[in-house]
Amino acid sequence: MPADLSPSDKAKFLAAKRAVDYVKDGMRVGLGTGSTAAWMVRCLGERIREEGLKITGVPTSRRTYDLAQQVGVPVATLEETRWLDLTIDGADEYDSQLNLIKGGGGALLQEKIVATASDQMIVIADITKQVETLGAFPLPVEVIKFGWQTTKLLIEETLINMDVMGRECSLRMNVDEPYITDEGNYILDLHLRRIAKPSQLSLVLNQIPGVVENGLFIDICDVLVIGHQDGRVEVRDINNGTVENERIDILEEDNLFQDLSD
Structure with missing residues (x-):
């Protein structure tokens, strides 16, 4: 992980790093759009390079498609895959029921289509996106x-x-x-x-x-992965009713994508 990451970016990176653990060989994965989702795409690229992970990604925007190509994540269209094992995406806001506001990056239509064409949607965010009631974000x-x-x-x-x-x-x-x-x-x-x-x-x-x-995503999110600036990651599973807290230790020299842009 780059040493010069801002506290906010560190939290986003940790959430993305934890979320890609859900991805297994052979999966068809929806790739979200936005700054947090960009970290997730990079982390998938790292797993492909380091572990030989074999997946097919379905981007939710042209920006995500370009980044996936850049980091070596194989891509296909939703027309080709038809259905997905899971989607990982960010959020602009989330409440205690895991309802979301999305679309700050302008890709809400494709994001919602891809998310609802998935067996599971995993949302990655930092704690600043949590609200009691949706609506502060436009x-x-x-x-x-x-x-x-x-x-x-x-x-x-x-x-x-x-x-x-x-x-x-x-x-x-x-x-x-x-x-x-x-x-x-x-x-x-x-x-x-x-x-x-x-x-x-x-x-x-x-x-x-x-x-x-x-941009209201209601009853779509299954798992929320929240990154914290101190290295903690909280995983909320609304279907199982569980909340787990973990700590992720990442060596700065392990980073392989610090020069890539969002």
Whole structure:
């Protein structure tokens, strides 16, 4: 592990390192998108090089595809694999029920498709992503370009009847142009501050014409792996109802990927 990692990156790295222990020979693995998921892809590349691990990865974005190629993780499309053994991905927020907000990296649509096409979803995060109630992180909603202003208006009107604290809705930008997802859509970020009923909100949002998908991941996560800055890793398994704490000791000279970019 690089000596110059920030405390936050160290926690993300530890979570990723522990999560890839779930990956076994012959598995088809969904590869998430984002800074924490990037560590996971690198750790898989390390296992492939060091252990001869044989897997097939299904990336959830072009960025993840490029990184997987760079570190030697074999990739395929979901059309080719059809179904996956597990998916490992990060989260922007998680609550005590392992409900998530995802999509800060702009890949929520492919991430949700891949996660729900898996026998198991493992989420990796650091403790700063934990919240009592979802909503502090803006909720991404992917919408088609056609009529997006009307879709935005419909979303704002719908939020009036939802149990949320804020209703501001903004178009995500990439410098001075709208951000474009891998599927060619826009993203609206909903600044809700608190989402009292995430399941209800998710269902209602997806009924609005023009909405493709939203970043609420409800009842999808099976295992949460939380990295801590002091070297501890907490593993919460919602299906077994277990919480385990471990410590991972990693030698700095063992790092094989410190020069790779996210």
